[in-house]
Amino acid sequence: MPIDLPFPSLTDHADAVTLPAPERAQVERIARGLVARPPRPIDDPVWLEAAMTLSATLPARLRERLRRFRHDAGQDGMVLLRNLPIADEALPPTPNVPGSVQRLATVPASVLALVAFQIGELFAFREEKSGAMIQDVVPVPGMEHYQGNAGSAALTMHVENAFHVNRPDYVALLCLRNDHDDLAGLEVACARRALHHLSERVRAVLSEPRYVTAAPASFGAAGGAARPHALLTGSQEDPDVRVDYTSTRPLDGVAAEAMAELGRALRQVSRSVVLRPGDLAIVDNRLALHGRSDFRPRYDGRDRWLQRAFIQLDYRASRALRPGGGRVVHGG
Ligand SMILES: O=C(O)CCC(=O)C(=O)O
Numbered sequence: 001m002p003i004d005l006p007f008p009s010l011t012d013h014a015d016a017v018t019l020p021a022p023e024r025a026q027v028e029r030i031a032r033g034l035v036a037r038p039p040r041p042i043d044d045p046v047w048l049e050a051a052m053t054l055s056a057t058l059p060a061r062l063r064e065r066l067r068r069f070r071h072d073a074g075q076d077g078m079v080l081l082r083n084l085p086i087a088d089e090a091l092p093p094t095p096n097v098p099g100s101v102q103r104l105a106t107v108p109a110s111v112l113a114l115v116a117f118q119i120g121e122l123f124a125f126r127e128e129k130s131g132a133m134i135q136d137v138v139p140v141p142g143m144e145h146y147q148g149n150a151g152s153a154a155l156t157m158h159v160e161n162a163f164h165v166n167r168p169d170y171v172a173l174l175c176l177r178n179d180h181d182d183l184a185g186l187e188v189a190c191a192r193r194a195l196h197h198l199s200e201r202v203r204a205v206l207s208e209p210r211y212v213t214a215a216p217a218s219f220g221a222a223g224g225a226a227r228p229h230a231l232l233t234g235s236q237e238d239p240d241v242r243v244d245y246t247s248t249r250p251l252d253g254v255a256a257e258a259m260a261e262l263g264r265a266l267r268q269v270s271r272s273v274v275l276r277p278g279d280l281a282i283v284d285n286r287l288a289l290h291g292r293s294d295f296r297p298r299y300d301g302r303d304r305w306l307q308r309a310f311i312q313l314d315y316r317a318s319r320a321l322r323p324g325g326g327r328v329v330h331g332g
Pocket residue numbers: 137148149155160171173185186187290291292306308
């Protein structure tokens with residue numbers, strides 16, 4: 001006999017959940033309350049604490065869905081929440097400067113923080129986007145070919161901050177605007193699906209410390225010397241993955257072949273999701289890589305605009321790199 005729940009589960013189509021209107025309205029009320037309540041600077045510990053507290057008042061069915069996702073990110077290693085409130089009637093022009101972040105609370109930034117706090121701890125890196133908790137992912141003029149989120153050429157598949165010992169467990173991307181042509185696809189490729197396309201021999205090579213991943217230039221000397229690591233770790237039948245197809249380097253020819261095989265397998269199982277305004281993709285950064293297809297920005301204030309947050313489960317694990325117990329990881 002199934003146990004009676006006080007509420008029905010949100011209907012789930014594979015890994016996408018569309019928030020019903022009453023839930024959307026409830027999320028919007030909470031977010032607006034958070035915007036109205038001083039202080040408004042997002043990175044102020046008082047604001048972050050209020051966001052954490054209010055996240056407990058999100059609709060029960062949404063919290064249940066997030067709880068299940070945290071337990072198991074499924075075969076795709078991601079969940080897509082649709083129809084979140086982003087106050088689009090009040091949306092300013094898409095920012096177009098490098099390093100753009102959200103400093104003051106807005107409805108979308110609050111929604112992102114509220115959801116993030118129901119999964120784990122919101123955190124950021126001092127060396128990236130000035131350590132802001134809510135960051136803009138926007139195309140920047142002159143950076144079209146940059147291998148980072150300011151670019152608009154295809155962004156190669158990566159585990160976020162793969163070089164870092166305290167890399168995010170989850171990357172959350174909330175869409176405020178899509179590109180003019182509805183072309184930009186968030187690509188997500190999960191190791192769980194890719195594994196079936198790899199031979200035992202290749203998996204064995206990928207499980208050995210035959211690779212190094214460099215820190216991005218922005219991390220500078222703080223990145224330290226890259227230590228050899230495996231691309232697949234943990235359970236042999238359900239491993240974690242750690243690779244960035246721009247900054248991970250194999251240490252020998254056999255390792256290089258295996259890494260290329262993994263790349264082919266990941267491409268075979270990769271899903272492209274064209275995010276619509278109000279869509280929030282949360283990618284399990286231990287199980288899945290992500291990237292982005294190319295698109296054509298116009299720099300007219302209506303370009304593609306995502307807001308991004310990083311989430312960590314074991315907050316204690318990064319304590320040594322978070323001076324004063326704050327949410328910003330220093331160096332690595
Ligand atoms: O633009 C995107 O869809 C993803 C960009 C990205 O990889 C990131 O912001 O971490």
